[in-house]
Amino acid sequence: MAKKDEGVAGAIGSSQDFAGKVSKICRYVKRELEKMDLKAATTTQLHLADEVMYNMMDEEIVMGLWSRLETLYMTKSLSNKLYFKKQLFGLHMKEGITVLKHLNFFNKVISKLLRATRKTRH
Numbered sequence: 001m002a003k004k005d006e007g008v009a010g011a012i013g014s015s016q017d018f019a020g021k022v023s024k025i026c027r028y029v030k031r032e033l034e035k036m037d038l039k040a041a042t043t044t045q046l047h048l049a050d051e052v053m054y055n056m057m058d059e060e061i062v063m064g065l066w067s068r069l070e071t072l073y074m075t076k077s078l079s080n081k082l083y084f085k086k087q088l089f090g091l092h093m094k095e096g097i098t099v100l101k102h103l104n105f106f107n108k109v110i111s112k113l114l115r116a117t118r119k120t121r122h
Helices: 007-012 015-046 052-058 063-073 076-091 099-121
Strands: none
Touching: 015 063, 052 063, 076 099
16 A cells, blocks of 8 residues: 555656556457457458358458448449439339238338438438
């Protein structure tokens, strides 16, 4: 225990000891964050379709993975919007498909079109 007249500096120890402890804690936190980032990237990659995953295998950082996915699949172009409109206008119910499946596909196209429209406005 530190003497009463040594104050806070005596309780902590020397400034070199304190800096060493802080440095050690920072290294530990950095390692843990790197582990969590790798786990998140791996988990994200596991949930991708095979065709998509092959384009993302070299990404080890979640931020890089998400930005690459965004550039590949979330284009904000007019052609993207036109594609979804064409899909919607050409939509017809195929023989042998349930009404529920048809409605699910219809809702999916509408949702994509709305997302694309929102993104081009911003």
